[in-house]
Amino acid sequence: xxxxxxxxxxxxxxxxxxxxxxxxxxxxxxxxxxxxxxxxxxxxxxxxxxxxxxxxxxxxxxxxxxxxxxxxxxxxxxxxxxxxxxxxxxxxxxxxxxxxxxxxxxxxxxxxxxxxxxxxxxxxxxxxxxxxxxxxxxxxxxxxxxxxxxxxxxxxxxxxxxxxxxxxxxxxxxxxxxxxxxxxxxxxxxxxxxxxxxxxxxxxxxxxxxxxxxxxxxxxxxxxxxxxxxxxxxxxxxxxxxxxxxxxxxxxxxxxxxxxxxxxxxxxxxxxxxxxxxxxxxxxxxxxxxxxxxxxxxxxxxxxxxxxxxxxxxxxxxxxxxxxxxxxxxxxxxxxxxxxxxxxxxxxxxxxxxxxxxxxxxxxxxxxxxxxxxxxxxxxxxxxxxxxxxxxxxxxxxxxxxxxxxxxxxxxxxxxxxxxxxxxxxxxxxxxxxxxxxxxxxxxxx
Amino acid sequence: xxxxxxxxxxxxxxxxxxxxxxxxxxxxxxxxxxxxxxxxxxxxxxxxxxxxxxxxxxxxxxxxxxxxxxxxxxxxxxxxxxxxxxxxxxxxxxxxxxxxxxxxxxxxxxxxxxxxxxxxxxxxxxxxxxxxxxxxxxxxxxxxxxxxxxxxxxxxxxxxxxxxxxxxxxxxxxxxxxxxxxxxxxxxxxxxxxxxxxxxxxxxxxxxxxxxxxxxxxxxxxxxxxxxxxxxxxxxxxxxxxxxxxxxxxxxxxxxxxxxxxxxxxxxxxxxxxxxxxxxxxxxxxxxxxxxxxxxxxxxxxxxxxxxxxxxxxxxxxxxxxxxxxxxxxxxxxxxxxxxxxxxxxxxxxxxxxxxxxxxxxxxxxxxxxxxxxxxxxxxxxxxxxxxxxxxxxxxxxxxxxxxxxxxxxxxxxxxxxxxxxxxxxxxxxxxxxxxxxxxxxx
Numbered sequence: 012x013x014x015x016x017x018x019x020x021x022x023x024x025x026x027x028x029x030x031x032x033x034x035x036x037x038x039x040x041x042x043x044x045x046x047x048x049x050x051x052x053x054x055x056x057x058x059x060x061x062x063x064x065x066x067x068x069x070x071x072x073x074x075x076x077x078x079x080x081x082x083x084x085x086x087x088x089x090x091x092x093x094x095x096x097x098x099x100x101x102x103x104x105x106x107x108x109x110x111x112x113x114x115x116x117x118x119x120x121x122x123x124x125x126x127x128x129x130x131x132x133x134x135x136x137x138x139x140x141x142x143x144x145x146x147x148x149x150x151x152x153x154x155x156x157x158x159x160x161x162x163x164x165x166x167x168x169x170x171x172x173x174x175x176x177x178x179x180x181x182x183x184x185x186x187x188x189x190x191x192x193x194x195x196x197x198x199x200x201x202x203x204x205x206x207x208x209x210x211x212x213x214x215x216x217x218x219x220x221x222x223x224x225x226x227x228x229x230x231x232x233x234x235x236x237x238x239x240x241x242x243x244x245x246x247x248x249x250x251x252x253x254x255x256x257x258x259x260x261x262x263x264x265x266x267x268x269x270x271x272x273x274x275x276x277x278x279x280x281x282x283x284x285x286x287x288x289x290x291x292x293x294x295x296x297x298x299x300x301x302x303x304x305x306x307x308x309x310x311x312x313x314x315x316x317x318x319x320x321x322x323x324x325x326x327x328x329x330x331x332x333x334x335x336x337x338x339x340x341x342x343x344x345x346x347x348x349x350x351x352x353x354x355x356x357x358x359x360x361x362x363x364x365x366x367x368x369x370x371x372x373x374x375x376x377x378x379x380x381x382x383x384x385x386x387x388x389x390x391x392x393x394x395x396x397x398x399x400x401x402x403x404x405x406x407x408x409x410x411x412x413x414x415x416x417x418x419x420x421x422x423x424x425x426x427x428x429x430x431x432x433x434x435x436x437x438x439x440x441x442x443x444x445x446x447x448x449x450x451x452x453x454x455x456x457x
Numbered sequence: 458x459x460x461x462x463x464x465x466x467x468x469x470x471x472x473x474x475x476x477x478x479x480x481x482x483x484x485x486x487x488x489x490x491x492x493x494x495x496x497x498x499x500x501x502x503x504x505x506x507x508x509x510x511x512x513x514x515x516x517x518x519x520x521x522x523x524x525x526x527x528x529x530x531x532x533x534x535x536x537x538x539x540x541x542x543x544x545x546x547x548x549x550x551x552x553x554x555x556x557x558x559x560x561x562x563x564x565x566x567x568x569x570x571x572x573x574x575x576x577x578x579x580x581x582x583x584x585x586x587x588x589x590x591x592x593x594x595x596x597x598x599x600x601x602x603x604x605x606x607x608x609x610x611x612x613x614x615x616x617x618x619x620x621x622x623x624x625x626x627x628x629x630x631x632x633x634x635x636x637x638x639x640x641x642x643x644x645x646x647x648x649x650x651x652x653x654x655x656x657x658x659x660x661x662x663x664x665x666x667x668x669x670x671x672x673x674x675x676x677x678x679x680x681x682x683x684x685x686x687x688x689x690x691x692x693x694x695x696x697x698x699x700x701x702x703x704x705x706x707x708x709x710x711x712x713x714x715x716x717x718x719x720x721x722x723x724x725x726x727x728x729x730x731x732x733x734x735x736x737x738x739x740x741x742x743x744x745x746x747x748x749x750x751x752x753x754x755x756x757x758x759x760x761x762x763x764x765x766x767x768x769x770x771x772x773x774x775x776x777x778x779x780x781x782x783x784x785x786x787x788x789x790x791x792x793x794x795x796x797x798x799x800x801x802x803x804x805x806x807x808x809x810x811x812x813x814x815x816x817x818x819x820x821x822x823x824x825x826x827x828x829x830x831x832x833x834x835x836x837x838x839x840x841x842x843x844x845x846x847x848x849x850x851x852x853x854x855x856x857x858x859x860x861x862x863x864x865x866x867x868x869x870x871x872x873x874x875x876x877x878x879x880x881x882x883x884x885x886x887x888x889x890x891x892x893x894x895x896x897x898x899x900x
């Protein structure tokens with residue numbers, strides 16, 4: 012399994028180049044759908060400049076599980092925003108817009124997730140940016156896209172709205188119960204991930220032809236794309252796709268079962284060999300030859316599926332999740348306990364692979380982050396640093412990237428085009444910050 | 458600005474209806490998709506095929522088992538419904554990799570390909586002599602993408618355990634804290650629905666496949682710069698875990714394990730599904746002004762003291778959320794979902810805080826979604842005219858691009874449908890040679 016290819020992968024990450032080295036990205040994004048996309052590019056080595064309106068910045072800065080903040084920072088902000096440069100730039104101001112256009116002229120990609128038309132009102136819409144940079148790749152991510160009825164109505168959206176309007180929540184619930192919102196911000200996170208497929212495909216096209224383009228993505232449409240069988244099923248049968256709880260209606264057996272100690276385990280054993288193995292592990296080898304369960308398509312039929320899942324549920328109820336996981340390894344079917352976040356953070360396999368990676372951040376100290384989940388043998392993606400207060404990297408970006416003088420920078424602050432953080436939780440630096448750590452080129456000026 | 462409204466201007470350029478008049482972003486790329494029993498691999502190659510990559514879908518002569526993973530066992534013209542949706546734009550050929558002769562043919566294809574996707578257990582391709590290290594010798598520019606349950610390295614990578622979507626969801630940590638809370642004093646026997654609940658769609662597989670598509674495209678860019686190929690490794694549960702955005706930090710920082718919180722949101726208020734007269738709506742108001750606008754929209758500005766509210770964090774603790782949820786749900790039950798949606802749209806036009814408005818969205822069945830004129834207008838459910846399967850509705854046009862839009866040319870193909878064309882094109886196998894190979898069980 013590629014012994015030499017993957018040897019010491021975790022240890023040698025920083026001795027390899029990054030695949031998007033030299034790509035510059037401008038971000039005008041809030042919450043999750045927006046920032047997560049450039050967050051992916053930043054993990055792949057792009058230089059991402061995140062523009063926030065000072066002094067409050069990204070709305071995500073307020074979000075925290077039951078009001079828990081990690082060193083005064085929003086826990087939700089950390090995951091989608093590693094490796095970025097943070098500027099506080101007021102795009103309501105003409106001077107701010109001018110700075111943005113100067114940055115855009117030397118950028119490769121722009122990502123925004125404001126309501127349709129807002130960027131154009133700020134004179135930094137696609138049509139305006141193309142005049143200073145014809146080969147720009149520009150993506151807008153919203154609830155409903157740039158045109159159509161809902162966009163015209165200027166409806167706002169959130170992840171939960173997309174879970175509702177796509178039917179995703181409907182089929183992720185138990186029959187007879189109200190539709191259930193998934194705990195993940197799945198339409199945000201997935202929409203952002205899918206958006207990067209388009210951005211990078213566009214980058215490939217630009218590599219070939221020099222041509223940029225505009226991309227729009229609706230988070231509802233993105234999540235509908237994941238619901239494969241649902242649409243042809245509805246067309247072909249004339250029936251609506253319904254909720255099925257934890258049962259996978261396309262794979263049998265595949266469900267979640269309660270164990271003897273009231274923990275839960277997922278089991279799957281659809282192909283003939285796997286099913287036979289499961290039956291043997293249950294001490295019921297004869298089930299594999301039962302005509303009701305004789306092949307996958309037969310097992311999938313409603314009555315047969317209900318029956319085999321009932322039998323497995325009875326058996327699982329007498330075992331622990333660990334016992335079932337062991338039997339799965341031994342006999343050759345699939346099983347996993349339903350892991351909590353504690354199980355995930357303490358997962359040795361994840362740590363050994365470097366998927367759970369230690370970050371030593373000048374502002375936030377040490378913590379474990381998830382590494383980009385595609386390990387790349389020649390160009391390893393990685394997290395280097397974490398989130399920053401609003402406007403934290405103003406000086407670096409103005410001086411180093413735009414070459415502004417001290418006087419010019421002062422004027423930008425005076426007219427309010429540039430700004431820094433408000434002294435509130437989620438915006439300001441951690442309480443133990445020494446006034447210097449993490450700053451680039453500006454240790455004297457603050 | 459050119460005196461044309463933005464919405465009209467961009468629609469003229471990115472409406473999926475004009476996709477066929479535009480070039481394709483990846484039509485210079487050849488992809489070999491060897492995935493087996495893995496929807497992650499199929500989905501990954503679909504994302505590339507939609508952009509014009511020539512994807513050669515390589516199956517064993519009996520076909521991929523994934524074709525038989527179909528809701529309630531339903532086949533349409535012999536095809537499972539999940540596969541019917543992810544066969545899009547791919548050429549389907551067969552090759553029995555158990556045979557040494559077949560592996561030599563694979564090497565010939567690899568020499569002419571840009572990307573290879575495979576989902577066999579780690580080590581299987583090596584044992585066959587077609588692992589990354591062998592194929593790199595044949596084609597150093599090759600991008601070799603493996604999607605497996607535990608990845609190519611690490612202590613569990615030698616596990617032989619198969620991979621399915623519900624297993625990924627359980628292992629990722631994301632099922633554990635999704636679901637209804639067990640009502641106080643009740644047991645699981647009384648409330649078998651108040652348990653960790655997975656998502657209905659194959660989201661674990663889909664996320665793994667989409668991440669791999671991102672990895673492949675980043676690797677392609679690197680190859681443009683340097684000429685170097687490389688190997689890529691996705692462990693499916695890592696991919697799905699990585700969409701979790703606050704629980705791990707909370708656990709590390711405060712030792713708290715995230716638990717189920719039903720239709721509310723541990724991560725903040727106002728963010729929930731709320732019951733209505735005839736169903737449910739989503740309510741979103743994460744910014745203070747939006748939460749105020751919501752209270753105002755319901756006529757509760759004074760009664761709830763909205764003018765005095767200062768900080769959303771004051772509403773986000775568990776106790777506050779449960780308290781406010783009860784008050785809010787008592788109000789939303791007085792209206793239909795449609796009424797609440799309209800009230801929010803109108804509030805955004807003429808409410809006290811307009812244009813600020815809360816997010817109010819209907820919770821729809823997928824049947825309602827598929828009939829919604831907004832999505833139909835935007836080309837998501839345009840039927841595909843397929844020469845083999847007839848008119849089929851699958852989701853498409855999930856992103857719209859002005860220069861290189863995605864498109865569906867055909868939805869699917871039966872097993873081995875394109876053997877004649879593809880083996881002639883790449884290997885020069887005419888009818889006589891093909892017949893021999895078929896008889897020998899190679900293809």
